[in-house]
Amino acid sequence: MGLRPLPFGDPLSSDSATVPLTIRPAVTGDLPTLECLAQIATRDLLGPFLTSAQRAQAGVLTPIDPWLVADGTYFVAEIDGRIRASGGWSGRYQLIHQPGSDERPPPIEATGPACIRAMYSDPAFARQGLARAIVTVCETSARLSGRDKLELVATPIGQLLYLSCGYETIETLQLSEGGVSFSVFLMRKSLQDGGTTETTTESSNPT
Numbered sequence: 001m002g003l004r005p006l007p008f009g010d011p012l013s014s015d016s017a018t019v020p021l022t023i024r025p026a027v028t029g030d031l032p033t034l035e036c037l038a039q040i041a042t043r044d045l046l047g048p049f050l051t052s053a054q055r056a057q058a059g060v061l062t063p064i065d066p067w068l069v070a071d072g073t074y075f076v077a078e079i080d081g082r083i084r085a086s087g088g089w090s091g092r093y094q095l096i097h098q099p100g101s102d103e104r105p106p107p108i109e110a111t112g113p114a115c116i117r118a119m120y121s122d123p124a125f126a127r128q129g130l131a132r133a134i135v136t137v138c139e140t141s142a143r144l145s146g147r148d149k150l151e152l153v154a155t156p157i158g159q160l161l162y163l164s165c166g167y168e169t170i171e172t173l174q175l176s177e178g179g180v181s182f183s184v185f186l187m188r189k190s191l192q193d194g195g196t197t198e199t200t201t202e203s204s205n206p207t
Contacts, residue, residue, distance in 0.1 A: 021077060021078070021079055021130070021133070022077070022078045022079075023075055023076070023077050023078075023133060023134065023137055024075065024076060024078070025069075025072050025073075025074065025075055025076075026068075026069045026074040026075060026076045026086065026088070027069065028066075028069060028070075030069070030076060030083065031064060031066060031069065033083050034064045034076070034083070034086055034120075035064050037083060037085075037086060037120050037122060038064055038086075038118070038120050039059075040122070040123060041120040041121055041122070041123065042058050042059075042120075043055075043058075044123040045121070045123055045126060045157055046058065046155050046156070046157050046158075049155070049156045049157055050182075053180050054180055054182060056178075056180070057177040057178045057180040057182075058182075059177075064086075064118055065090070065117060065118060067090070067092065068088045068090055068117055068118065069088075071090065071091075071092075073088045073089050073090060073091070073138075073141060073142075074086065074087070074088030074117075074118070075087060075088055075134050075137050075138065075141075077130045077133060077134055079125070083122075084121065084122040084124075084125045084130055085119075085120065085121040085122065085125065085130035085131055085133075085134055086118070086119070086120050086134065087116070087117070087118060087119035087120065087131065087134040087135065087138060088116075088117050088118060088134075088138060089114050089115060089116050089117060089138040089139075089141060089142045089150065090114060090115045090117050091114050091115075091142075091145070091147070092115070113147065113148075113149040113150060113151045113188070114142040114145070114147040114149075114150050114151075115150065115151055115152060116135070116138055116150050116151070116152035116162075117152070119131055119134065119135070119158065119161070131161055132161070132164075132165065135161070135162075135165050138150075139189075139191060142191065143191045147191060148190065148191050148192050149188060149189065149190050149191055149192070150167075150188065150189050150191060151170075151186065151187065151188045152167070152186075152187050152188075153173065153184050153185065153186055153187075154167075154184060154185045154187050155182075155184055155185075156183065156185075158185075159185045159187065162187050162189075163187075165189070166189055167187040167188065167189040168187060168188055168189065169185050169186070169187050170185075170186045170187060170188050171185070171186040172184075172185055172186075173185070173186055
């Protein structure tokens with residue numbers, strides 16, 4: 001899919017700054033827009049953190065998992081009717097989506113941790129609180145579903161967001177694609193105390 005300049009990278013004008021933010025569950029019809037958002041966020045937000053070789057293989061970090069949408073646990077943030085950020089959580093055994101598989105991953109037992117997945121922001125709306133808002137929705141949704149902790153695999157820029165939201169880095173991992181390695185971070189947060197985001201610093205990310 002070619003990257004489109006619109007609807008992404010099109011900031012609101014100053015006289016439309018009061019347009020309300022809407023967060024809703026994603027639907028199947030959103031998938032083409034979500035794939036485009038993931039590509040653009042990876043290119044413009046994560047790209048500066050990568051070498052040229054890593055940028056050429058960064059697609060391994062970007063695929064949207066359609067099962068998140070099917071499960072009703074993937075959310076989009078809209079401003080003026082346009083999707084500007086997305087992200088979700090999953091109760092399934094998969095921290096990173098592997099494209100090409102039509103088999104739905106098995107569920108994690110009810111007492112196991114849920115997984116934060118695929119958090120992306122339109123670069124024109126980075127650091128305006130959209131990713132943080134979706135993280136909060138995911139945490140609330142997971143907690144109401146009976147989960148008491150969340151885990152995720154974060155990219156370098158994603159790690160900055162999640163640290164500011166109270167997540168702890170557990171381990172540094174290596175992903176490989178096309179002979180190129182990427183450093184990513186296994187992170188975790190307890191929801192037992194009703195934990196929510198804690199500070200105001202945000203970086204938008206793909207994970």
